Amino acid sequence: MPQLTTSDSLTVSRPFIADWLRALDRCGDRCGDKHLLQTALQQAGLSDPQLGRVGRDQIVTLYQQAATSSGDEMTGLWSRPIRSGALKHLLTTMRDASTLPAALYRFTTFWNLLLDDYQLDLSEEDQKLRLSLRPRASAPTVNRFGHMLMLKLAHGLLSWLAGRELQVAAVGLAFPRPDFAADYAVLFPVPVSFNAKTSCLTFHSDLLAGGVLRSDAELLEFLQNAPRDWIFTGLQGHSVSLQLRAFLASKPPFDAPLPECAAALGLEPRTLMRRLRSEATSFQGVKDGLRRDLALRALLARTQSVEEISQDLGFSSSANFHRAFRRWTGRTPGQIRAAALGI
Structure with missing residues (x-):
């Protein structure tokens, strides 16, 4: 692998x-x-x-x-x-702005011309710039993925224009905390709060300093990759568990011991365990999640046998891999591969 x-x-x-x-x-x-x-x-x-x-x-x-x-x-x-072409027009308009705050303002005016059910507001207070998604007169049913995607689109486009993942002061979502709340750590570089008055994204104003400099070729490449580069702006630093996962991923067969991992992250083993508990996970949970996801990716790619995958993931036998995979996913490797083939 x-x-x-x-x-x-x-x-x-x-x-x-x-x-x-x-x-x-x-x-x-x-x-x-x-x-x-x-x-x-x-x-x-x-x-x-x-x-x-x-x-x-x-x-x-x-x-x-x-x-x-x-x-x-x-x-x-x-x-x-x-309609098709709208995002290209949005990105071109934002790229022509002289500063990142000006680009964010253009983001709001663009969407306020198109959205019937929501309005985007931009406000500044205490050296922070806040983008809010406010429902119009008739409050629509909240689409949780839609709210996340609009905030992530703003963050992703600004990060691309800046040439780096921009740090965020706060993210709020206007719906109750879902069972899948942990998934938001994949997308946003700060913890997400729920039951907010409006879904909102807040930046420290000083972190938006600097101009906008992107070429036509870079713009076309960004659009061709959409939505990859604006949803997944940068994953490894979003939480301690993702930093740990990134280190484990660099150490096949992805089973480095706790002391080695803690030292790599500049933490004591006890501190690492405590930080992981605060993120509702554990050292073993992160290792299992990494191996589960690597197994899923390899099974869907269909370039290796199940035996080869189990060996690359450090299992002593295919039987042990099958048991672990079923515990992780509720499915067998064969069922996953068959589903990918539409069988």
Whole structure:
């Protein structure tokens, strides 16, 4: 198995995208393609509803397939379709701004021309710049994935314009804490709060200093990769558990001992364990999550046998790998591979 980084293999739980899948189903009805969702899921290797984890490449494929088929670049997440080419126009407009705050202002004015159900507000207070997603007169049902995606789009586009992942002061989401709350650490570089008055993204104003400098070629490459580079802006530093995961990923067969990992992160073993508990995980949980996601990625790639995958992940036998994989996912390796083939 090729050496993989955290960003290559990291997954989120299937419930994380549930609101998006419902929106895609409605999007298919709206554009007259009743098979849109089914086709997109099949292309992304997600046709099996029992597949509990979703990888970065699968999210990208699902978005690209759905956006192309529906002609809606926000894939049914808002009441009005966002026609093809809109994001290119948005990015071009933001790139022509003289500063990052000016680019963020252009982001708000762009979306306020297109959205019927929400309005984007930009406010500054105490050296902080806040972007808020405020419902218009008739409060619509909150699409959790849509709210996340709009905030992540703002963060991702600004980060791309700046040439680095911008630090965020706070992220708030206007809905109760879901069971999949831990998945947000994959996307945002700060802990996310829930039950906020409005979904909002806050930056320290001084961190938005500097100009905007991107070429036409870079813009086209960014759009071709969409949504990869604006959803997944930078993963390893978002939490201690992701930093640990990144270190483990550099040490095949991904089973480095606790003292070695703690030293690599500049922590005492007890401190590392305590920090992991505060993130609702454990040392073993991070190791299992990494090996689970690497196994899923390898099974879906279909370039190795199950025996080879089990060996690369450090298992003494295929039987041990099968038991561990079933414990992690509720499925067997063969079932995952068959689902990817549409069997």
